[in-house]
Amino acid sequence: MGGSQVNQALVRLYFEVRDGTRDPVATWAKLTANSQQYRAARGDRRVPLDDGTAAELVAAAMVHTAGQHGAARVAALATSPLARLVGGLGGAVLTEHPCAPDQVLGPRFAGPGADDWARAAYVLQWGENNRLVRTPDTPWVIAGRYKGQKVVAVGTHPTRLSDETLVVRSGTDGALAMAMGHVLLKEFYLDRTPFARHAMERTDLPYLVRLRAREDAYVPGGLLGRGCGRLSVYGGEAVEVLLPRFDDGPGVLRRGVPVLREGDELVTTVFDLLLAVYGVSRPGLPGVWPSGYADRAEPYTPAWQEACTGVAASRTLKIARELGVTAEKTGGRCLIVPGRLDTPHADTAYRAMLALLVLTGCGSGWAQAGGAGIPLVPYLCLHACGEDLADVGALSWALAEGLFARRTSRSVLLEAVRDGWPMAPPPRVLALPRPIYPLPPDVDLLIGPDDHCDMSSPDAELVADAVEKLSGLRPSAETRRGSGGGRMRLLVDHAWMHEYGEALPTYRPPGLGIPLKPTQLVT
Numbered sequence: 001m002g003g004s005q006v007n008q009a010l011v012r013l014y015f016e017v018r019d020g021t022r023d024p025v026a027t028w029a030k031l032t033a034n035s036q037q038y039r040a041a042r043g044d045r046r047v048p049l050d051d052g053t054a055a056e057l058v059a060a061a062m063v064h065t066a067g068q069h070g071a072a073r074v075a076a077l078a079t080s081p082l083a084r085l086v087g088g089l090g091g092a093v094l095t096e097h098p099c100a101p102d103q104v105l106g107p108r109f110a111g112p113g114a115d116d117w118a119r120a121a122y123v124l125q126w127g128e129n130n131r132l133v134r135t136p137d138t139p140w141v142i143a144g145r146y147k148g149q150k151v152v153a154v155g156t157h158p159t160r161l162s163d164e165t166l167v168v169r170s171g172t173d174g175a176l177a178m179a180m181g182h183v184l185l186k187e188f189y190l191d192r193t194p195f196a197r198h199a200m201e202r203t204d205l206p207y208l209v210r211l212r213a214r215e216d217a218y219v220p221g222g223l224l225g226r227g228c229g230r231l232s233v234y235g236g237e238a239v240e241v242l243l244p245r246f247d248d249g250p251g252v253l254r255r256g257v258p259v260l261r262e263g264d265e266l267v268t269t270v271f272d273l274l275l276a277v278y279g280v281s282r283p284g285l286p287g288v289w290p291s292g293y294a295d296r297a298e299p300y301t302p303a304w305q306e307a308c309t310g311v312a313a314s315r316t317l318k319i320a321r322e323l324g325v326t327a328e329k330t331g332g333r334c335l336i337v338p339g340r341l342d343t344p345h346a347d348t349a350y351r352a353m354l355a356l357l358v359l360t361g362c363g364s365g366w367a368q369a370g371g372a373g374i375p376l377v378p379y380l381c382l383h384a385c386g387e388d389l390a391d392v393g394a395l396s397w398a399l400a401e402g403l404f405a406r407r408t409s410r411s412v413l414l415e416a417v418r419d420g421w422p423m424a425p426p427p428r429v430l431a432l433p434r435p436i437y438p439l440p441p442d443v444d445l446l447i448g449p450d451d452h453c454d455m456s457s458p459d460a461e462l463v464a465d466a467v468e469k470l471s472g473l474r475p476s477a478e479t480r481r482g483s484g485g486g487r488m489r490l491l492v493d494h495a496w497m498h499e500y501g502e503a504l505p506t507y508r509p510p511g512l513g514i515p516l517k518p519t520q521l522v523t
Contacts, residue, residue, distance in 0.1 A: 004054035006455040009041035011049060014057060024060035025470055029068070032061075032428075032444045043451050054458040058082075058429075059466030061445040062089060065428045067471075072424050076431035078373055081460045082447065085467070086431065088475030092424030093373030098338075099520050100350035101366050104358065106486045112335065112364050118143040120335040120365070122326040124319075125162060126154040126173065126353060127339025150326075152319060156342065166319065168309040170342040171510025174349035175247070176316060177356060178507045179305035182278045183293070183320035184359050189231075189271075190280065194328045198361040199231055204489045205271040206231050211259065214399060217242050218266065220273055220503060223493040231271040234258040239266060240286045243277055244397035244501025246508045247299055247308065252398050253277075256285030270491045270504075277504045293317065300507065308509065327360035334360060337367040345508035347520055351492075352505045358488045374424050376436075381516045382413045383426045384440040388516075395517060397501030404499060409516045421521045431457060494522045 018027040031038075049057075065073050066089055074091035076083040087093045101109045112120075123144065145151060145163075153162035156170050168176055188195055199205045208228050210221035217240040238258045245251040255276035259266045275282070278300050281289035290298035293313065298304065302313035302320075327334045336357060341349050357365045381388065392412055393405035404412055417423045426440055432448040439452065446453040468474045490504065496519050497503040 004049045004051050004456055004458045005046040006049045006054060006057070007038060007041060007451075007453075008045055008047045009038040010057075010454050011047060013038055024056050024466075025064050025067075028057075028060040028064045032064070035444050038454070042446070042454065046451055046455070049455075051458055051462055054455060055462035055466045056470075057455070058445070058447065058458055058463050059470055061429045062086075062091075062463075062467060063471045065444070066091070069428055070425075073426075073428040075424055075427035075429070076447075077376065077433055077436070080431040080433040080447075081457050082431040082463065085460055085464050085475050087373075089467070092427065094376045094379055094424070095373040096376045097368060098347050098350045099375060099522065100347050100354055101368065103489065103492050103522060104351060104354040105363060105366060105488055109366065111366060111368055116364065117335065117367065118147065118149075120144055120149055120333050121330045122323060122334040123149060123151045123337060124154060124323070124335070125151060125159070125337045125339070127341050128155055128157075150322070152322075155339065164319075166311050166315060168311055172305075172309040173341050173343070174345070174352045174507040175300070175305045175308040175509070176311055177349065177352035178278065178300035178505065179302045179313075179316050180320040180323070181352065181355050181359065181505065182280060182300045183302065183317055184324050184356065185275060185278050185280045187321065188324045188328070188360070190275075190282070195359065195361050196231065198332075199271070199359075200227075202361070202363060202488060203270075203358055204487050204491055205269065205274065207270050207491070208260075208262075208267045209270055209273060209491065211239070211241065211257075211266045211268060214242060216240075217254065219243075219399060220491075220498070223270075223491065224267060228260070228267075228269060230269075232258065232269055232275075233260050233267075233272065234282060236260070238285050241273070241276060242399055243504075244399075244506055245299065246397070246501070246506065247304075250396075250398045253279075253288070253299070255279070255287040255289065258285070273504060274490060277506065308507075323356065324360055327362050332361040332363070332365065334362040335365045335367050343508070343510045345510075345517075347517065348502055348506060348508045351502070352507060355490055355505045358490055363488050374422055375520050377516050378413055378518075378521055379424065380436070380438070380440070381409055382417070382423060384438045385410075392518065396499050400499050400501070403495065404518070409518070412518045413516070413521075416518060416521050433457070492522060494519075496522055 017030050021027050062074050071090035072092055074086055076086040078093050078095040083093050151162040153159040153165045158165045206227035208224040211218040212221040219242050238256050240254055240256050243253040245253045257268045257272045257276050259268050279290045279298055290301045293301050294303045295301050296303045302316040306313045388409045392407050392409050427443055429445045430443050435450050447455055447457050492503055500519055
């Protein structure tokens with residue numbers, strides 16, 4: 001007997017049917033014709049089963065489900081041992097990774113290689129991965145420290161695996177990132193321009209953005225899809241734009257941007273809008289601007305973030321300057337290791353952190369591969385949860401168009417699926433590496449760690465061999481590709497992002513939030 005644990009009702013029924021058919025796939029087909037028998041027994045005692053038979057059972061379920069219902073009805077969480085096999089069969093891989101890297105760095109961003117970790121000159125370990133960093137590449141970070149690498153930890157608890165620690169209040173990581181971006185834009189883009197060439201060639205900063213009239217000013221509209229040949233159109237006409245502010249209730253920032261006229265339209269660049277968002281002022285522009293780094297009233301200055309995060313403004317300045325100077329001198333060898341962020345708006349905070357890498361030419365420095373699959377939270381919300389009566393429109397900014405007013409997250413997700421956003425159907429076979437509740441209903445075989453599941457995960461290689469034996473096909477290895485060399489995007493041009501005031505990096509404080517925001521589907 002091996003280490004596999006299987007629900008005793010499933011074991012009994014499987015052997016009873018298999019003794020008559022002698023065909024594992026036919027056995028599973030007959031068993032699932034009346035699967036309510038053992039579904040009702042979930043949570044009962046699990047008994048040991050030899051690894052070969054356990055792998056055969058899982059393979060039979062996968063082969064039958066893929067042939068009878070389609071491969072998409074086989075699903076696995078990306079961290080499950082069976083995820084690679086499921087992806088090779090064409091099944092659904094569910095990922096807990098945030099969508100922010102895909103939005104900013106491009107789809108299926110591969111992340112840095114292990115040797116890049118050791119070569120990095122500056123590493124920010126950001127989030128709740130700092131006390132016990134459990135990523136498999138952690139030894140490479142340690143190896144880098146022997147080469148003079150500096151490691152700075154950012155989180156709610158101090159850590160010993162760093163040269164310096166910034167202890168932030170829970171859920172306020174985004175405020176720190178925005179203040180660091182303010183410093184980078186001021187000192188590395190306006191005072192001097194070491195990253196100008198990178199910004200022109202590898203980012204969307206020189207792209208033109210349409211402005212729409214709103215009340216007595218303007219709001220950002222959509223991208224025109226082309227650049228203007230320079231980062232800024234500063235020096236001519238200027239108008240006031242209205243930008244979202246969430247740190248003091250759903251408010252509005254009034255800042256000025258330089259503009260060009262194209263026919264009847266006013267346009268500006270992403271870079272000019274970014275300076276307005278971060279509050280980096282230039283002479284002659286209208287609006288309300290911070291008076292300097294010490295201004296506590298206007299976001300996103302170092303002094304402003306101090307009240308949110310508890311991190312001294314002087315330390316924020318120091319870390320931002322170190323990041324910028326190190327990236328400049330090393331050609332972008334800086335890294336951010338993201339961890340879990342204690343905020344319902346973590347995707348927004350991740351985008352503020354990613355902006356630091358984009359601005360300093362460290363586009364390959366996000367130490368987390370892109371999530372090659374369906375985002376788990378929307379998936380569970382659509383297929384497992386009941387109707388969520390929360391008003392999704394409550395997350396919109398003050399001048400939103402009301403696209404989601406008085407609508408539930410489920411209704412918005414259904415609309416997104418109809419519009420073509422990727423979403424796997426409810427699974428018939430599902431592999432999970434840890435307890436996740438609520439579990440999707442009507443699953444024929446639930447592979448997971450506890451007694452609520454039908455069986456523990458068997459050896460993935462044994463299952464792959466059994467699949468090949470039963471179907472005659474060897475599952476293909478799941479391939480990974482990089483970002484394709486496209487431009488990194490600091491403006492995510494999608495109606496949903498504009499509706500939530502998140503088309504450009506912004507900060508949402510901890511507080512109001514629901515488990516799902518539709519922007520998690522925007523990639």
